[in-house]
Amino acid sequence: MSEIKQTFNSSLGKKLIMALTGLFLCTFIIVHLGGNLFLFKDDQGYGFNVYANFLTHFPPIEVIAYLLYLAIIVHAFYALILTLSNKKSRPVAYASQSKSPASWSSKNMGLLGSILLLFIVIHMGDFWYKYKFTDTVGFKEYRTNVLTNQRTVADFKPVDPTFEHSVTTVNDEEIVRVKDLHAKVATTFSCWWYVLIYVIAMVSLSFHLVHGFQSAFQTLGWTHRKYTPVVKFIGTWFFAVIIPLGFALMPVVYFFQSISK
Amino acid sequence: MNLTLKVWRQKDANSSGKMVSYKAENISPDMSFLEMLDVVNESLIHKGDEPIHFDHDCREGICGMCSLYINGRPHGPKRAITTCQLHMRSFHDGETITIEPWRAAAFPVIKDLAVDRSAFDRIQQAGGYVSVNTGGVPDANIIPIPKVIADEAFNSATCIGCGACVAACKNASAMLFVSAKVSQLGMLPQGQPERWSRVQSMVAQMDEEGFGNCTNTGACEAECPKEITLTNISRMNNDFFSAKLFREEKVHDHSGGGE
Ligand code: SF4
Numbered sequence: 001m002s003e004i005k006q007t008f009n010s011s012l013g014k015k016l017i018m019a020l021t022g023l024f025l026c027t028f029i030i031v032h033l034g035g036n037l038f039l040f041k042d043d044q045g046y047g048f049n050v051y052a053n054f055l056t057h058f059p060p061i062e063v064i065a066y067l068l069y070l071a072i073i074v075h076a077f078y079a080l081i082l083t084l085s086n087k088k089s090r091p092v093a094y095a096s097q098s099k100s101p102a103s104w105s106s107k108n109m110g111l112l113g114s115i116l117l118l119f120i121v122i123h124m125g126d127f128w129y130k131y132k133f134t135d136t137v138g139f140k141e142y143r144t145n146v147l148t149n150q151r152t153v154a155d156f157k158p159v160d161p162t163f164e165h166s167v168t169t170v171n172d173e174e175i176v177r178v179k180d181l182h183a184k185v186a187t188t189f190s191c192w193w194y195v196l197i198y199v200i201a202m203v204s205l206s207f208h209l210v211h212g213f214q215s216a217f218q219t220l221g222w223t224h225r226k227y228t229p230v231v232k233f234i235g236t237w238f239f240a241v242i243i244p245l246g247f248a249l250m251p252v253v254y255f256f257q258s259i260s261k
Numbered sequence: 262m263n264l265t266l267k268v269w270r271q272k273d274a275n276s277s278g279k280m281v282s283y284k285a286e287n288i289s290p291d292m293s294f295l296e297m298l299d300v301v302n303e304s305l306i307h308k309g310d311e312p313i314h315f316d317h318d319c320r321e322g323i324c325g326m327c328s329l330y331i332n333g334r335p336h337g338p339k340r341a342i343t344t345c346q347l348h349m350r351s352f353h354d355g356e357t358i359t360i361e362p363w364r365a366a367a368f369p370v371i372k373d374l375a376v377d378r379s380a381f382d383r384i385q386q387a388g389g390y391v392s393v394n395t396g397g398v399p400d401a402n403i404i405p406i407p408k409v410i411a412d413e414a415f416n417s418a419t420c421i422g423c424g425a426c427v428a429a430c431k432n433a434s435a436m437l438f439v440s441a442k443v444s445q446l447g448m449l450p451q452g453q454p455e456r457w458s459r460v461q462s463m464v465a466q467m468d469e470e471g472f473g474n475c476t477n478t479g480a481c482e483a484e485c486p487k488e489i490t491l492t493n494i495s496r497m498n499n500d501f502f503s504a505k506l507f508r509e510e511k512v513h514d515h516s517g518g519g520e
């Protein structure tokens with residue numbers, strides 16, 4: 001036991017934790033982006049609301065969700081410990097500004113990470129918290145005709161305050177009643193400075209991952225003449241361009257939809 | 262050339278230091294940086310001042326004794342050379358040059374620009390060796406080693422232990438140095454018996470000396486006068502995790518030896 005403790009208390013052990021939690025969070029954002037693509041579907045929020053309901057009511061996903069919150073906390077906590085220890089390693093600062101070539105993002109991971117942590121708190125407070133623990137999110141009722149696939153939407157007011165969701169079939173119609181997170185998203189993203197916060201956060205995410213993804217592989221010791229260029233390519237184009245761009249497009253598109261209405 | 266120098270002056274490890282400005286006049290562009298400091302020191306001695314204390318030995322880029330953080334870069338503005346190999350033609354007339362010692366908790370200042378790098382020696386003593394049998398001299402080249410492996414090990418072995426990697430690193434991490442010392446032996450057949458204990462002991466000693474934690478910025482690799490690469494760090498990490506998490510041999514106890 002003490003052997004394991006000693007491993008994770010060493011400098012490399014702490015870096016291992018950073019790398020593993022970081023990579024876990026990288027896989028999460030792929031799933032998160034994939035699911036949220038429902039926001040771009042023109043179905044009056046049906047797909048997105050059903051998906052949000054699934055995420056919050058399917059037990060295995062809930063377990064993974066709590067692992068995810070743990071990973072965020074551990075990643076941030078170890079970053080803090082490592083940063084403090086690094087500060088202690090150079091008690092007297094240089095008088096001249098360092099001119100050693102190193103990428104901007106690699107030197108500002110702490111700043112970028114702090115922005116992201118703040119963003120995660122705002123973001124979860126907006127949606128996750130309100131969805132799960134308050135009644136500020138309304139309900140929608142979707143009636144889909146099973147034969148013609150025609151769908152009508154209406155607001156729905158549950159009588160029972162503990163009502164969460166229901167799926168019933170009456171005659172040819174499937175009636176789905178779910179929390180309308182989609183409306184919440186639309187109103188949130190109609191405010192310009194909110195959109196700005198999201199865009200800034202996604203720029204930070206991009207810079208954080210352009211260094212972070214390949215850095216995790218380096219820390220784990222997974223470098224190879226053949227595969228490291230592939231890792232760097234994925235880190236740059238997929239994690240630092242496509243993913244943040246996809247996320248940032250959501251508030252931007254919803255904002256422009258709200259002003260064109 | 263005429264230059265202005267801003268130099269860190271500090272009486273000893275226990276006093277606090279400050280930056281002091283000096284004029285360096287009639288400097289030939291063909292002088293090395295250390296020769297320029299020699300000229301300045303001569304004039305200081307003539308004036309009855311204390312000369313500027315700085316480390317040097319071979320003055321040909323092989324011993325790793327010279328240091329100096331010059332204008333924000335260890336070993337000055339040029340790539341892949343030591344301060345003793347730096348020439349004044351790399352600066353322009355009238356320039357102000359800031360000269361500081363390596364800054365790291367594990368490298369305390371002895372005086373002025375000279376720092377105590379014995380932390381590196383202690384890391385080496387913790388595991389940077391191989392066991393050799395006594396007896397008859399073995400034949401040379403009796404153990405076949407692929408050329409690429411030998412080359413890589415020799416590349417790692419070119420580390421001169423100057424400490425520029427620590428000085429350049431924003432975290433004052435010594436991982437480039439330690440990884441070079443771990444790699445140069447760990448890659449060769451002769452280094453295998455101690456491979457898993459070596460990496461653990463050397464990393465433990467590195468942590469104990471109070472060096473920082475690598476964040477893979479790559480500043481060390483860019484500033485290393487011997488162009489030791491980040492691949493070494495990756496290799497060290499791999500061996501370390503392998504030793505700690507997957508190997509079954511008991512870690513050797515090194516606490517009795519060395520010191
Ligand atoms: S790795 Fe390079 S910079 Fe670091 S001590 Fe060795 S030679 Fe000097």
Ligand code: FES
Binds near residue numbers: 323343346
């Ligand atoms: S004095 Fe020996 S390397 Fe510079």
